[in-house]
Structure formats: C-alpha cells, structure tokens
Amino acid sequence: MDEEILQDFLVEAQDLLEQLNEQLVDLEQAPDDSDLLNAIFRAFHTIKGGAGFIGIKPLVEVCHRAENVFDKIRNGEMAYTPEVADVILKVYDTIQAIIERLAEGERDIEDDAVDPDLLKELDALFGGEGPAQEEASQQEAGDSAESSAAAEVQLDLPPDWDPDEEITDEEFEMLLKMREEKLAQTQQQGGEAAGGEVKLELPEGWDPDEEITDEEFEALLKMREEKLQQASSSGSEEQAAASAQPAGSVPAQQPEEKKDMAAKPAEKPAEKKPAAKSADSGKSEAGKGAAAHQPKQESTVRVDTKRLDEIMNLVGELVLVRNRLLTLRNGTEVDIEEISNAVSNLDHVTTDLQASVMKTRMQPVKKVFGRFPRVVRDLARKLGKEIELELRGEDTDLDKNLVEALADPLVHLVRNSVDHGIEPPEERVKAGKPRVGKIILAAEQEGDHILLSITDDGRGMDPEKLKRKAIEKGLIDEMTAQQMSDKEAFELIMAPGFSTAETISDISGRGVGMDVVKSMITRLNGSIEIDSVLGEGTQIKIRVPLTLAILPTLMVAFGDDSYSIPLTSVQEIFDYDPAHTNRIDGQMMVQLRERSIPLYFLKKWLAPDLAPAEDREENDKVVIVNVGGQRIGLVVEQVRGQEEVVIKPLGVMLQKLAGYAGATITGNGSIALILDLPGVLQRYQNMQQKGGYHVAAH
C-alpha cells in the first residue's frame, strides 16, 4: 500500500465524510433535492474509487452498495425514508470507523470491519439485486452466461397483493424475509457471493510493487469504472422491474409515513424492526460513539493561499524593519526619531503578523456544529421525540484547538437537551406547546470571546427539585439550599455525582456528564452559565476565549514575582480588610454583599519567605474569582493590571505541577507564571484536608 496515496485518500475521505454527515441529515429534510442526492452519490463513489485503489475491500463493498442505493434514489426509484436513512447512517458510521482506523495507522482492515448484516440490509434496500448483482459482476468478468439467472429473484407475492397499495411495516418485513430466503437458495446454486471488487485486466508487464504514474492510475480507475458499469447495467433492467416492487411502493408511502410518525411517535421506534433491533443496538451504539469522537487530533490545517501570501508579505516587512534597526545600530550617531519610527513600524508589523497567523488557526465553528443534526436526529428517533435543530452563527471563527476541544462538551449538552429538555410530543401538546420541540445551537463572537448557547423550549428545570435532590445526595445542606438563588440551584447539575435523570438511560444521566463538561470548559478558561424557566425551556451559555494561545489576564504580584490570573474568571477586586473577615470552621471568609466567600492567601504558597514591605501603604488585595461556578477570594500583595499574554508551556519536570497553566514573558522580559485556578483550588483543598492550612494560616 503506497503510504503517500493512502494519506491523500484519507484527507480526501475525511473531508467528504464531514460533508456527508451534514448532507445526509439535510437529505431527510429535503428528500427530493437532486443536487444533494448527486453530491452524496459522488461522495460514496469517490471514497469507493480510492478505497478500491488502495485495496480496502470492505470499504469498497459498503460504499458500492450505498452508491447503488443512492443511484436508485436519485433515479426516483425509491425514496429516502427515515428507515433508509437509518441504514445509510450506519454505513456512514462504518466508513468513518474504517477511515479512522486507517488514519490511526492501522493497515489491515479485515473483511468483517463491515457488519455483514449491514451489507444485507443494504442489499435489501437495493431491492433484491444487491448480492446477486455483485455476484453477477464477478462472473461477468469471467463468464457472463449465468449471471442473469442469479440476479433475478422471484417472490411469491400473496394473492391479494396490490403493487400500488401502501404496505405496512409488517408486510414489508415479510417481503424482505421472503426475499432473503429466496436469495439464499439462489446463491447456493450459484455459488458463494464474492466481494465487490472487480477484476481488472492489467496491462502486460504490470508490476504491482512498482510506483505508478498519475496517468496509469487514471487509466486503471477508468477501466475499473467501466467494468463496474458493465456489471451493473446487465442487472439494471431486471432491477428496475423486479426490485421496484417492494421498494417502489415506498415513495408513495413516504409522505404518509411522516404523518404516521407524527400520529404515533411513541410506539414507532419500538415497533420498528423489532427483530433486528436487539442485535443492532450494540453496534449502532458503538458507531455513534465513533461519530461523536471524531479523530482525536487533526494534525493538518488548511490555509487559504491568500492568507499565506499575506503572512509572507508581513514577514518581508519584518525583515526590512530588522535591517533598518541593524543599520541604526551600526551608525555613529543616535537618531532617536529614526529609532522610534522603526520601532513603531515594528509594532505595526508584529501586530498584523500576529493577527494573520492567528487567522490561519481559525476555523469556522461549523466544524463542530456539523455533527449535531445527526446527533439530534438519531437521538430524537430513538426517544420518539420530534425535534427541530436550528444552527446559528456557523461561520463564527474559532481557534482550531478550541474547535476540537469543544466538540465533546457540546455533544453532551445537546444530548442532554434532547433527552431531558424536550418533552415527548403528547406532553408538549398537553402543555399547549407546538409538538415539535426546538433546539437552537448558536455561536457568536462577543468581544474577545465566543459565546455558544444551547437553547431548548423543553420542560425547563425546577430549582426547588434540584435543591431537594442535592440535599438527598448530601451535596449541600438545608441552610445552603435556602440561601441559594435559582441560578445557583441550576448550577447544581454540574456538581460531581449529581444526576437528575430518574432512570439512567444510555443517552445521558450517568451522573458523570455535567461535571465533566464543566471541568472541560473551565480548562479552556471558559465559563458556563445555566438559565431555565420551568415549563418554558433551558438555556446554557458557554463563553470561551477566541483563542487558547493568547490570554487576557490580570497581573498580580508578590514582591518582584508576578503571576497571571485568567481574566475570564476574575469578577471583582477590592482591598483586603481584616475587619470584614471571619473564620468559619477553620476557613477564613470575607463578607461580600451578605455572602461569605472563602479566602485563599496565595502568599502562603507562592511567597512564604517574602517579608512584608515596611513602607507599603497599600493593603493586600482580594481578587474574587469564579472557578467553575464557585466563588473564592484570592488574597494577593499587589495587583498590577491587565495584560494580554502568550501562553507558553512550563519547562520539563514542571508541566505536571498543580496550580500552573503555564508561563509567559511579560513586557519587561521577565517571566510570569499563569495560575490554573481549578488547580489552585484543588491545592488549597488538599492543604485543608491535611490540616496544613490551619497551621499555615496561624
């Protein structure tokens, strides 16, 4: 397998899959959109072509079948019903899984990478010609005589069968089963159905180990295409006639089907293919997992050439400025004006360069949002809910790392909305709401932040119920509960070990979710805010910085050593006044607008040996920060002001040290350490548990 070609294929396939994911869900909304159908058909076709060339047989097989199904759909011979969509989405997951394995360096994709049941389902969709036709194509290459015999399957239809009438699911199942049995018989006579690969007649002197030129590659692909076409055209007439029967009634059924679903949405998923379901559920679950966890780390990024030119241009400018400064240095006279010109020029160039380089790292948030239509669709179908997902601000740009880091938390939140937020249709109707629930996923830039919001018009949350639950679970006590505002009560759902689901479903409600989401967002220096009105819906707002590389911080200091606190967490700053503090259960607290906030004296940790400056007139300062919903007061010696810093990793042996997020170089060239607030909090909590804090706090 040529590694280079394989890599090219993977990049292309990943792009196609990303588009496919959206296209497939869109198609369900607009099943007749021929452009969309063609695009999907082409996508499968292209993946198949590439896979065939690098010899990944299972991928070829599954793509080939999907392609066939879409060919029929675009020719108007069948409709893209939700049932078809289920199978096709499974195909998508399978392809995705194989591509992912290849991307991770696996090279041996065994044949059972594709679930044989899935192939059968596809063949069934294709209307009876699938495997037979595959076989036909095989035999076509060698011996074309018998192929048509194997391709045709005669079904014994019930006497009262009317091809124009709509069929029920049961009838359809029955037909499928009948067909399968028939096929099995035919195949026994016709021999084993071999894989979907087509034999190519290779030119003389062909050496499989040798590198091939592009022309040769093209020629091979074309040859292969022709072969395939031959093979499929031989079967296509019969297909049109015979296979259209079971599937042919589907287009008529389709609009009806939708109404039908609306009428009995609750029973629908349960009733649908009961036999296949138990066997499938495990696999489709695994598939979904794969869909949710897109490849962990994307190592490449696509940059517009224009943007690169822009950067190149700026670098050119930078060189010019340097040359000027060098000349100035070598000159005998010091011309302050010249120098200051050069420096201000340098300032401009660097600012522009920084912005341009940052832009290369930016990606539209669409990359994350793209998967949600699918997530919502699958879940809604599984839960018998009707949900419309609206995406807003998909073009908002976001740092590449953030795009990747946000994917998992968002998936979790959206799943929560579908599972817990939106009510089943009957309940919605009873409550006087439209039966179709709505979830809005929006992104917008808000200054130097990105605001992501997930809004549903579901049942909302009851703060009192949440409080009771938290008390039951021993997370808070009665007193705290009474003091809590509604907003704080909502935040309880993010406390570790808190799950509101009455029964644990496999979708959400494992009791780990929200606190993990919270800590992930906190790690990104983001914040999360929950708002809910009982009966009207819930809104979750996530704010994350535009980029992970540059961080607005508050500079604080002890003596000469400065530390940065991420500005997103800082809420307010005031003078430390011992008169307004008291000790509660060994913990120093400060009174702020009738609330007690725990105080952490950073000096104890960061500068234990620092002697208090004699002539200092200023008081120590209290910086109130919000760490994942919890407010604490950090007592520092000086507050130096706000500074945007470039985050750099701490060196070797320090990276695992709790309490630091990294280091940065300040304007005067010295190093400031960036505090990682969750880590700081953890540190103090550990200290308190060990009792060390009491001693240290004298």
Add this chain to the structure above:
Amino acid sequence: MLQPTDQNKLKEEPFVSPVEADEEESIGPMQRCVLFNLDRETYGIDVSSIREVLRVGRIRTVPGADEKILGVINVRGVIVTVVDMRRMIDVPVSDITDRSRIIIVELDEERPVGLLVDNVMEVRDIPEKRIEPLGSSQEDNSRYIQGIAHYMDKVIILVDVFNLISDAE
C-alpha cells in the same frame, strides 16, 4: 576525530613516548565533551546533547516545585526549566557566582533543560576506550553517571543526560 598526525602514527614502532601515547589514543573513537566543575570534581557532558551555555541571569522560581528545580528562565521565548546540578548529584549546595553557568541540554527539540554548574571549563575529546562504565551499584545518583574517564591527569565523570532528565520527570 582524526588528527593530522595519523599518517605518522601508523609507521611508528611499538616503542612510543608518553606524548605519543596520548596521540595514539586519539585514533580511536572519541567522545567530545564539555567539561565543567561541581564542587571539586570535573564532569563532562557529550556535546551532542548540549544546545548552548548561558550566563546566569534571573531565574524565576516556581513555588511548589521540587527543590532540585531552581526555576525557569526565558531562552529566546522558550521557557526552560533550570535544575541545580549540585542537588541532582547530591553535593553540597553553593551560591551562584560570576563563574556559574547554565548548560542548556536537550534530548530532542521539544525538551530543553538548563543545568546550573559551578563553571564551564573547556571542550575536550575523550577517547572512548578511556571511559570506564560505572560499576553496577544501583544507587540513585549513579544512574546519572555514564562512566568515568581517567584522562590527561584528570578524573572526568561523564553525566548521562538522558537518565538525568527522564528520571527527574
């Protein structure tokens, strides 16, 4: 490292003068080392793992870090951890002087580390056959020592940078 005298060497009779003995050894494979002092001993580090040697500027302390770690310094925009070689090798700690230097070593591009030493002396080629591996005493500190060379009336302790850094991590 082949020396210009190599040609002559081959023609020499078995009898060799002490000076020539040194030269003879230079034929074999050599290890080029940067020599530095700690306490009263001389140590050597293979040049291939050294990126640069710096004067000691301001070292930013990192509260809460291991006591072997002096802090971090800014090397052209990269934050580099500085460890006190005296503490690593377990010799009494001394103050930083004008002669103190930080040797920046790296295992790969990504992970530079600064080693604070008393002073850096010179770069010297040491014949590999003069390097004796340290006996297998499994004491902690000997893990950092690759071997000992007796060469040119000096005892040179060769530091195994790889073990030094990866152990500390």
